[in-house]
Amino acid sequence: MIKLFSLKQQKKDGESSPRSNNQKKATAAQLRITKDINELNLPKTCNTEFPDADDLLSFKLIICPDEGFYRTGRFVFSFKVGPNYPHEPPKVKCETQVYHPNIDQQGNVCLNILREDWKPVLTINSIVYGLQYLFLEPNPEDPLNKEAAEVLTSNRRLFEQNVQKAMRGGYVGGTYFDRCLK
Amino acid sequence: MSEHQGVSQKRWGHLRKVLERPGPFSHPDFEPSSEILDFIMTTCKLLVIGAGGLGCELLKDLALMGFKQIHVIDMDTIELSNLNRQFLFRQEDIGSSKAEVAASFINRKVKGCQVTPHFCKIQDYDETFYRQFHLVVCGLDSIVARRWINGMLISLLNYEDGTLDQTSIIPMIDGGTEGFKGHARVILPGVSACIDCTLDLYPPQITYPLCTIANTPRLPEHCIEYVKIIQWPKENPWGSLIDGDDPQHILWIYEKSLERSTQFNIVGVTYRLVQGVVKNIIPAVASTNAVIAAMCATEVFKLATSCCVPLNNYLVFNDVDGIYTYTFEAEKKENCLACSQIPQTLLIQDPEQMKLKNLLDVFCESAAYQMKNPGLTTYINGKNKTLYISTIKNIEEKTRENLTKTLLELGLQDGSEIMVADLTSPNVLSVRLKFASKNVDT
Ligand SMILES: [Zn+2]
Numbered sequence: 001m002i003k004l005f006s007l008k009q010q011k012k013d014g015e016s017s018p019r020s021n022n023q024k025k026a027t028a029a030q031l032r033i034t035k036d037i038n039e040l041n042l043p044k045t046c047n048t049e050f051p052d053a054d055d056l057l058s059f060k061l062i063i064c065p066d067e068g069f070y071r072t073g074r075f076v077f078s079f080k081v082g083p084n085y086p087h088e089p090p091k092v093k094c095e096t097q098v099y100h101p102n103i104d105q106q107g108n109v110c111l112n113i114l115r116e117d118w119k120p121v122l123t124i125n126s127i128v129y130g131l132q133y134l135f136l137e138p139n140p141e142d143p144l145n146k147e148a149a150e151v152l153t154s155n156r157r158l159f160e161q162n163v164q165k166a167m168r169g170g171y172v173g174g175t176y177f178d179r180c181l182k
Numbered sequence: 183m184s185e186h187q188g189v190s191q192k193r194w195g196h197l198r199k200v201l202e203r204p205g206p207f208s209h210p211d212f213e214p215s216s217e218i219l220d221f222i223m224t225t226c227k228l229l230v231i232g233a234g235g236l237g238c239e240l241l242k243d244l245a246l247m248g249f250k251q252i253h254v255i256d257m258d259t260i261e262l263s264n265l266n267r268q269f270l271f272r273q274e275d276i277g278s279s280k281a282e283v284a285a286s287f288i289n290r291k292v293k294g295c296q297v298t299p300h301f302c303k304i305q306d307y308d309e310t311f312y313r314q315f316h317l318v319v320c321g322l323d324s325i326v327a328r329r330w331i332n333g334m335l336i337s338l339l340n341y342e343d344g345t346l347d348q349t350s351i352i353p354m355i356d357g358g359t360e361g362f363k364g365h366a367r368v369i370l371p372g373v374s375a376c377i378d379c380t381l382d383l384y385p386p387q388i389t390y391p392l393c394t395i396a397n398t399p400r401l402p403e404h405c406i407e408y409v410k411i412i413q414w415p416k417e418n419p420w421g422s423l424i425d426g427d428d429p430q431h432i433l434w435i436y437e438k439s440l441e442r443s444t445q446f447n448i449v450g451v452t453y454r455l456v457q458g459v460v461k462n463i464i465p466a467v468a469s470t471n472a473v474i475a476a477m478c479a480t481e482v483f484k485l486a487t488s489c490c491v492p493l494n495n496y497l498v499f500n501d502v503d504g505i506y507t508y509t510f511e512a513e514k515k516e517n518c519l520a521c522s523q524i525p526q527t528l529l530i531q532d533p534e535q536m537k538l539k540n541l542l543d544v545f546c547e548s549a550a551y552q553m554k555n556p557g558l559t560t561y562i563n564g565k566n567k568t569l570y571i572s573t574i575k576n577i578e579e580k581t582r583e584n585l586t587k588t589l590l591e592l593g594l595q596d597g598s599e600i601m602v603a604d605l606t607s608p609n610v611l612s613v614r615l616k617f618a619s620k621n622v623d624t
Pocket of ligand 1: 520
């Protein structure tokens, strides 16, 4: 253990400083997101869009599944990374209306690593893969849209037709969906 | 020394016993002297962050210990619910600044003590402000604020040829409490584990699976979360975000949560619980604050005087059931994003000619770096700027034009810091540009 104030009487004053060129330092959250973004390894069905290239904390992910119920659709998610990243997960919302058991009409997404199972070792890439998987394997066990989940469990053909109907734009049950074919 | 000799001879007798003679628990290098007390009283400058439950205790402890130059910073105002434990505040102080009221209380009661209040956010001040202190003590309840001040103290470190200049270290003593649990820790920025090194130790906020909240609620908290996350954005009764301090908002959430809990036969939704869940309040226990603050103040004293070996370096305390304490050495993380980066200096021979693509070549080709896909960002006028990232198509397109600009055209200056992310390192490397001056020094 070092003995700290052998400099006991030394008086520190604000005025003299080795480097005070008013440089702001990047926060740990900022550094970490820079690292995450630089190392994003997107599957070929995914794409990102940064409205402002200088702001890595806010961007969109576009998923165009090439297999499963949702092939030919185009789904947009917004990511907002907070100052406490990676201690807290980013806030992710689905901006496209989608008929999906794990996504509701307000764009809330039920994906465990976005909430209760988030850990600081996870990255943006982990979330991208998690979201992509939701489109390949919608999970009726953890529904946010209960009707869709029930249809998926009881009648897969009807579920597939409903997904198609929603993606082309139109009503499924009482809910209207905007067209989201790519 | 002369001024406080007479009266204080007695008043500080107990400190003299510790500081003017060696003892069995003295630091091995401790040299007893009468100058140490003088240092505490005249020179040593402390910053207390937070004037809440812990802050009130800390200010009282430090002032009575003899520290005279204390600054306190807090952005909050006093609320009725603070008065049971934040004992520097009275009924008539409700609505006033915590920092200001606490400072004037101490200054009134402790003769000779000069507490300077700062009624603002810690983020409102820059390096010049923080550099003036010998030690920083935190009584905070927010991880974001802890990480911010931690990052600030790290940025004040001075490295010369990769060696840390020890006089640039400002120790941080961090206290925290949650109900009957608490911790006290000593951080020597750049030397021992920092806040970011040990982020895993902070329990994440309690979060419930969204689908449970939506479909199979079992706890009163599930019902409240449902209203907060799903029902509020849908119905948006006031066309705004939830304001935890607005009684109307809380009442609305309370009523809706109660409806939902009745629907699912769940008992236990109360107005107070709603307030707690919405504002994320953990009940505060006065005695825990007192214990943790006393520990922190003792560590401040040990570090300021070098009279005793400081805590190494993390103590957890729990008085739920009897008293339990445990001390361990939190380890510095080798790839900590906050404290492991020693800024490197890169000499730029011709800043007027050098283009960003030349700089990229340096990172990829020079033997010292040998990077694969460096992504470069910097800060210009306090704002983050992405210089170039090749891996993301959309950013690459937007930053490609930077490649052919010179460093000067990009707004980079002598001393600018560039963050470099690359596959080859778990860290983001921080590189400080040093522009060679064209003319010989005048
Ligand atoms: Zn660290």
